[in-house]
Amino acid sequence: MLASSVHAPLTAISRGGIVESLHYGSVAVVDRDGAILFAAGDPLAMTFTRSSLKPLQALPFVAAGGIERFKFSPAETALLCASHSGEPRHVDAAASMLAKAGNSAARLQCGTHPPMHYEVRGEIPPPPPYSPLAHNCSGKHSGMLAHCTACGYDHADYLDPGHPLQREIRSAVAHMAGVAESALVAGTDGCSAPNYAMPLAHLALAFARLAAPEDDARYGAAPKRLAQAMTTHPEMVSGEGRSDLALMRAGRGDWVCKIGAEGVQGIGVKSRGWGIAVKVADGTRRALAPAVVAVLDQAGLLDAQARATLAPLAAPTLRNYRGLTTGDVRPVVVLDKDDRRLTPVAASLPE
C-alpha cells in the first residue's frame, strides 16, 4: 500500500535560520482540455479529494433545479460547497436550507465537532455538545437532504454509497474529473459521506471545468452557478481568517478555491480556463496556503496587488508561547513546465 509517488519539497519551516521541518507534496496545473501546463512532484499522485469535492457533490442537486425549487439564496448555494467555520451566518444558512426543504438538523448525519471559528481565533471552544449545524460540512449535507426531498429519495441512508443520491454524485465526480466511475477509489470522509481519490491532475481538471464559461455538456449551467456563488460569497465557503476566503478575495472573482482535509487545494481560474490542484503529502494544513500562493505566483496569476494581499498567507511568522518569533514558514515549491496530456483513466477522457 506504499505510495509510489515522488513528492517534491513544497514548504519549509525554519528555526534558528535553518530548515527545521519540510513538507513534501505535488502540484498540477491543467487546462480544460487536459493538458498539464505546470507541475511539481507527481501531478498524477492518487489523491483523496476530501472537501475539495464539495462543488462537484452539489452538481446533481443544482442541475436538477434544486436551487429554484427550494429558493436557496446565492449565499446558501455557496454553503453547499463550504467547509465553513460554524459562524452564526453559516449556522443560520444551514438551518434555513434544511427548513426550506422540509428537513431538520436531526436528519444531518455529518456528526459534530467544535465550531471551527474558535480554533481560527486561537480560542478555546465551549464544552460539548455541539450542533451538527456548526459542523463544517452542514451545508453540503443540507443540500444532500434537499436533493433527497426533491427526488423522493429516502433520507435515512443518504450517505450510503449505494443510495441513488450518492450514485448520482459519483457519476458527476467521474464526469467532471475525466475518470471512469470504476477507476475512482472510494473511501469514507470525516463527515461520513463517500469520498473519492483520483490522480491529482484530474482534480485540477474538474476545477478547470467548474470555472469554465461555457455550459457543461451534462450539467448545463450548474458548474458555473456554483462557481459564481462561491466567488460571490467566499465568506460562506470558508470563514473569517481562513485561506480560501483570503484567496478568493485576492482573486477578485476569478479564482474558485476549495480546500480539503489532509492538505488538499483545488482552484479553478475562470480567466485562463485553468484548474490547479495541490496536495501536501503529509496532510499538514500549515504547509498548504504558502505553497498555493507560490504556485499562483509562479503560474503568472498574481499581480502586484494580489501578491501584496497574500504575502501574510505565503510566509507567516512563527511565534512561541510567549509571543517570541522562533522562525517562519516559506514556500520552496518549484513549478516546472510540463507537456503531458491527461490520459483517460479506465475510460475515455475528456468526455
Place this chain on the structure above:
Amino acid sequence: MLASSVHAPLTAISRGGIVESLHYGSVAVVDRDGAILFAAGDPLAMTFTRSSLKPLQALPFVAAGGIERFKFSPAETALLCASHSGEPRHVDAAASMLAKAGNSAARLQCGTHPPMHYEVRGEIPPPPPYSPLAHNCSGKHSGMLAHCTACGYDHADYLDPGHPLQREIRSAVAHMAGVAESALVAGTDGCSAPNYAMPLAHLALAFARLAAPEDDARYGAAPKRLAQAMTTHPEMVSGEGRSDLALMRAGRGDWVCKIGAEGVQGIGVKSRGWGIAVKVADGTRRALAPAVVAVLDQAGLLDAQARATLAPLAAPTLRNYRGLTTGDVRPVVVLDKDDRRLTPVAASLPE
C-alpha cells in the same frame, strides 16, 4: 535555506485502502563509539532537538550536586527531563522543586498553554489563564532556576543564550553529542529556552551516552542518574496515554525515551549501549510513534511481549466524527544497515 536531506517514507495514513498521506523522515541508530548501525533517509540530517534535549539540559545541574542540595526526589529528577501533561502530580512536583530551591512560579519564563492532559483525552480544556506550572516544560525550567540559585546566577535572564547557565548547557550538549559548540545551530524553543540543531545521528549518540553504564568523563554519574530517574518514573517524563510513557513501560527499564516537538524522538538503549534518533521531516506527531515502534522492531529490540504491548501505538485506527473507521496509520520505514562512523563535527569526536 532549503534542506538538502533526502528523507525516506516513515509512516503512511490510509483511506479507502490506499495511501492518503505520507510522512517522510530520517532515522539513525548508533553505538556509544559513534558507529552508525542502522539508518533510514539521511541519518546526518540537521535536526533541531527540541524537547529531546531536556536530559542534556539537566546535566550541569545534576553534575554540580543540585539534586542532593535541594533534596529533589527521583520523581522530581525525572520531571527535569519532562514534556509532561500538566497532570496534578506534574504540577505538584514542579511547585515542590521551585519551593525547595527558594523559587516561585512567578520566576518561570516558559509561558503558558492549556495543560496537555486535556488534549490527550480528547477533551476541551477550561478557558485561560493557565498556570506556568502546567506548561509541559515547567520541570526543566524549575531545574534551571534551581541551578541559578545553587550557583548564585541571576534568575531574571536565565533563558538568555549568554547567561552562564545556558553556556554550561550548551557545553554539555556539545560534549554529549560529539559536536563542537561552534557547530551547534542555535534557535529559540517553544518555551523560550535556547535550543540546538545537530546532525540526527549525533542526537542518537547523545542518547547512547545518556544510557551508558559507565560514568561520563566530564559529568560523572549525572547522565546515568537522569536516565535512571526517567526509566523509573516515566509517568513524570510524559503523561497518561502518551507515547514516551508507553514506550518506557514497554522497555521495562531498558529504554530512555524522550520526544521533542516537530516529530523528534531520542531513545537510549541501556542493554545495547545504543542511541536511536528519529525525525519526522514534516514535524507531525501522528507519524512518530508508529515509525519509532517499527524502528525498535527492525533493530531487534522488541520481544513478543513488547511487540504486543506496543501494537496499538504502532498502528492506530483512524475514526471520523461519528466514530466510523476511515483508515489506519502504518509505519512504512525500512531500516538499512549502515557502516558509516560519525565524524567529528568541527571538533574531535568522540571526546
